[in-house]
Amino acid sequence: MAQAAGGVGGEAAAAALRAVRSCLAAFPAEARELGLMESVPLIDNLPSPLEFYREWVCPNKPCIIRNALSHWPALKKWTLRYLRKVVGSKMVSVAVTPNGYADAVYQDRFVMPEERHMLFSNFLDIVEKKVTSPSVFYVQKQCSNLTEEFPELLGKKPDAVNFWLGESAAVTSLHKDHYENLYCVISGEKHFLLHPPSDRPFIPHKLYLPATYCISEDGSFQVVDEKAADEVPWIPLDPLNPDLEQYPEYAQARPLQCTVKAGEMLYLPSLWFHHVQQSHGCIAVNYWYDMEYDLKYSYYQLLDSLTKAVTMV
């Protein structure tokens, strides 16, 4: 930082900027070589809280725990038929989209789903294809009665417990959360595509006006802008079919892909980018724990700011 206060000649500045860009471009590979595997490690049983913290949470590394849920009655009990019997008459809020993408970039907008209130049994009719619809339906429901269910792996209560049930066309676009995430599959399977936070320099972000899908009388969807809303930063890239002409730097990113099967739990660390697909009618429950806003978080914020600073040009 010596001489940071003084002005700098154009050529010297360009050289320094090239050096900064080299550092940022080399960083994801360096981080990967030190810490990460080629694939998401599988472990057989729940580790102790100490082991879990030392091996996975503190180093911010994902893993799949195969027999994490073997004691859960839900593993055998929660069939669609059972859910219809027990909660069929409850109203639920369902995310409805024309294409399966809720919360994703579409036509230069950040588009959120239509939130449709319906009977759970009507939603199940669609999942079970007793009724056909051109739209794609996905249920996410907070269910805090499951809060007590989980071993205190993280030494604190979860901030939220979510129930997920949806069609195979329902996709979660690439994004990250400020949570430590324990993702438990009850039936079917989930397919995750993951990027560590250190891949940030290769993952494009842009600002988008927010909008919402609204269904018309004729059943077609319109994209309706939110009024007077702030722009939302989101990732325009589809990691399954990346537009490398527009985002050539993504060619250097290295996604990890994994499938989480019924009875298994994925530890998805905070700030990891994730894109999620699922088998039709997959049932899952996930636990969100507030992350620690510590040195790792500060470093990520720095990486984010620097990536933006060199992308300004």
Added chain:
Amino acid sequence: MAQAAGGVGGEAAAAALRAVRSCLAAFPAEARELGLMESVPLIDNLPSPLEFYREWVCPNKPCIIRNALSHWPALKKWTLRYLRKVVGSKMVSVAVTPNGYADAVYQDRFVMPEERHMLFSNFLDIVEKKVTSPSVFYVQKQCSNLTEEFPELLGKKPDAVNFWLGESAAVTSLHKDHYENLYCVISGEKHFLLHPPSDRPFIPHKLYLPATYCISEDGSFQVVDEKAADEVPWIPLDPLNPDLEQYPEYAQARPLQCTVKAGEMLYLPSLWFHHVQQSHGCIAVNYWYDMEYDLKYSYYQLLDSLTKAVTMV
């Protein structure tokens, strides 16, 4: 990173470089606000390994544990008189310098101490001022027989256990280690001046030719260059009396200072910069545990590279 491959105009590059420098200059304060206290926290008793990992090691935060050593017989037993009786006839290697600074920048060299082999009792004569010398003496001795002494706070065996005994003039210059450090004071006290790794942008580093103090026949010291040795990166700044004209950016750094007294243990996290002074004849033992080369380490390396990149100009 978009357009990272293309050339960039001088003015645009200068603007981007200014933005990068702003990020680096703002980072230390942001990291401090999220994670650190105004002073090193004192805790009363040894925490469990899980608590220690969650609260201190993983967030890379120092603390002083006040009653960590109360069960150590050494606390009462290790007087200078006792040490003379038990190990007085052993040969030890003593770091001898004209000024108390072993491993520090002097006259544009990185100067290491004369390593003098002497009877421990002769060294004690100097510490107890039975013999006078214009030089400053400091003993550091590995003592692996203490390896078993310590509770397994870190879940692994230490890489090294060191015994320290020296004069009040013996100072350890500002530097950092790739170790988690448990620093236990047996008698007297140690004074630490600490900087978190996030202060790196404000802490000057330079490359120095290595040299060694050699004592002449007349008792004066000469600085003798090491032959064909690589340059050593070191910190030229004295944090007790910083030259802010030469290193103005250090004015923005925020040292933490603390005193560790007999019976207390400092947890000094990996990669923290530290400068150490002591009371005359202070006896201490420290445990070095290899740090985890994880995401935090990669991020530090990035911070280090970026600081160098913008300082090139």
